[in-house]
Structures are given as structure tokens and as C-alpha cells.
Amino acid sequence: MKLSDNSKLQSDSATQGPAIEVENLTCAYGDKTILKDVSFSVKEREILFIIGGSGCGKSTLLRCMIGLLAPKSGEIRYFGKSFLKASQEEQRDILKSFGVLYQSNALWSSMTIAENIALPLEQYTTHSKEEIAEIVALKLEQVGLPGVQELYPRELSGGMKKRAALARALALDPKIVFFDEPTSGLDPVTARGMDDLILEVSKIFGTTMVIVSHELSSIFSLAHRVILLDGEVQGIIADGEPKKLAAESHNEQIRNFLLPGQLRSL
Numbered sequence: 001m002k003l004s005d006n007s008k009l010q011s012d013s014a015t016q017g018p019a020i021e022v023e024n025l026t027c028a029y030g031d032k033t034i035l036k037d038v039s040f041s042v043k044e045r046e047i048l049f050i051i052g053g054s055g056c057g058k059s060t061l062l063r064c065m066i067g068l069l070a071p072k073s074g075e076i077r078y079f080g081k082s083f084l085k086a087s088q089e090e091q092r093d094i095l096k097s098f099g100v101l102y103q104s105n106a107l108w109s110s111m112t113i114a115e116n117i118a119l120p121l122e123q124y125t126t127h128s129k130e131e132i133a134e135i136v137a138l139k140l141e142q143v144g145l146p147g148v149q150e151l152y153p154r155e156l157s158g159g160m161k162k163r164a165a166l167a168r169a170l171a172l173d174p175k176i177v178f179f180d181e182p183t184s185g186l187d188p189v190t191a192r193g194m195d196d197l198i199l200e201v202s203k204i205f206g207t208t209m210v211i212v213s214h215e216l217s218s219i220f221s222l223a224h225r226v227i228l229l230d231g232e233v234q235g236i237i238a239d240g241e242p243k244k245l246a247a248e249s250h251n252e253q254i255r256n257f258l259l260p261g262q263l264r265s266l
């Protein structure tokens with residue numbers, strides 16, 4: 001079985017137009033509104049970064065987009081299909097086309113790496129045990145971790161855990177991968193390795209990426225576009241190509257986010 005061929009077929013046959021459309025999305029916890037009337041879209045194969053201060057609602061937005069939190073109002077469409085109005089079965093199909101890498105990796109500590117990566121395959125596919133083992137090995141190779149199947153998460157370094165979590169996120173050949181802080185807690189060299197891997201996956205498989213991150217180096221080396229969220233505005237205060245925003249914006253908040261200290265005063 002050649003998974004890479006399979007993924008290529010999937011991405012080639014995907015519809016034209018935006019991969020993701022978020023329209024007037026309002027997200028809240030009970031009475032506490034976090035984001036109000038947020039709208040943006042993400043093109044197929046685009047790498048979008050969601051940035052903004054701590055507590056402004058980045059993870060909340062991600063949670064709404066992957067079906068973990070029901071928005072108060074608004075619409076989310078994936079490849080032209082409504083996610084919020086979809087039947088349970090349709091929603092399951094849409095969710096199957098996502099890969100998610102959570103801030104904490106969320107690998108099960110009592111399971112081996114192979115068992116962790118096999119989980120979505122067991123849940124969503126009818127592959128045999130042997131096929132699943134083959135896919136697990138292939139995914140681990142793709143993320144540069146061949147042969148760690150029998151190890152437990154605690155036996156891996158921070159960087160290796162992130163890669164293993166990415167292997168699990170890629171298990172079902174997703175069309176879209178969502179990342180919450182993929183390089184947080186990593187040293188700069190390991191973080192750069194993770195960035196390179198994300199870029200490689202995006203190029204080889206044509207995967208659309210939505211990434212929450214604070215890392216300027218990641219933003220400037222990976223992002224086609226960024227949206228900047230603001231907690232007070234409860235929405236997006238900037239949307240564009242990061243280099244352009246950094247060079248052209250006169251808004252102090254945007255410059256604070258996108259320019260390292262020494263450049264801000266220039």
C-alpha cells in the first residue's frame with residue numbers, strides 16, 4: 001500500500017475554492033463571549049497562523065473549528081460544505097478529514113507510540129491489523145521517527161513527542177491539520193526541525209494548515225497568512241501576509257506582535 005499516492009489523489013481531487021470559510025462566528029463559554037462575529041477563510045494548501053495575546057481566544061476558535069465547542073452563532077464551511085448544519089454522519093466524515101495536534105500532544109501515556117497512532121485508524125477505518133501496522137510504520141518514517149513503535153511517550157524527548165503526535169494527526173491522510181502551539185516548549189533547533197517538517201508535509205501532501213503559534217521565526221518561515229486576534233475587540237484586528245503586515249502596518253499592536261523589540265522603533 002502506498003499512502004503517499006493515496007494522499008496525492010485525495011488532494012488532487014479536492015474541490016477548488018476555499019478549504020475553510022468561517023462566517024460571523026461567535027464563541028462563548030456560557031454567558032462569557034470570547035469571540036464575536038469572526039470571519040475569515042483559508043485557501044486550499046494555505047498555511048494560516050492564528051496569533052494574539054494570551055487568553056484572546058485562539059484555542060477557543062480552534063475548538064469551535066474542530067467541533068469540540070459549539071459556537072453560539074455563525075457558520076463554518078469546509079470545502080463548501082456546512083460543518084455546523086451537517087448531519088452527524090456528515091460531521092463524522094468531515095472530522096475524519098482533519099488532523100489535530102493539541103498543545104499538550106495528548107498522546108496516551110499508557111499506550112505505546114504504535115498504539116497511539118493506530119487509534120484513529122482503528123476508530124475510523126476497516127484496515128486489518130497488518131495494514132494498520134504498515135501505516136503506523138510509514139507515518140513514523142514520514143515524521144523522521146522510524147522504529148519507535150514499541151516505546152512509550154515518556155521514553156521520547158519533547159521534540160520526538162511532537163513528531164509522534166504529528167504522525168498520529170497524519171494517520172488518516174487529512175486534508176486539513178490544526179495545530180495548537182506545535183513548537184512550544186522546544187529548544188530553537190528542535191523547533192526549527194518541527195517547522196521544516198510541517199512545511200514538508202504541506203508541500204508533499206498539499207495539506208491545508210491552521211496553526212496557533214507565538215513563534216515569530218515559525219510565522220515568518222511558514223505562514224502564507226496570519227490573523228491576529230484581540231481579546232478586547234473579541235475578534236480579528238489584522239489579516240494578511242506577515243511580512244507585509246510587519247512592514248506596512250502603523251498599528252502598534254500589530255507591530256508589537258510581528259516585530260522583535262529592536263526593530264519596533266525603526
Ligand SMILES: Nc1ncnc2c1ncn2[C@@H]1O[C@H](COP(=O)(O)OP(=O)(O)OP(=O)(O)O)[C@@H](O)[C@H]1O
Pocket residue numbers: 029032034052053054055056057058059060061
Ligand atoms: N472551558 C472554559 N470555560 C470558561 N472559560 C474558558 C474556558 N476555556 C477558556 N476560557 C476562557 O476563554 C478565554 C480564551 O481562552 P483561550 O484558551 O481560547 O485563549 P488562548 O488565546 O488560546 O490563550 P493562550 O495563548 O494562553 O493559550 C480566556 O479568558 C479563558 O479564561
Ligand SMILES: [Mg+2]
Pocket residue numbers: 058059060180
Ligand atoms: Mg491556547
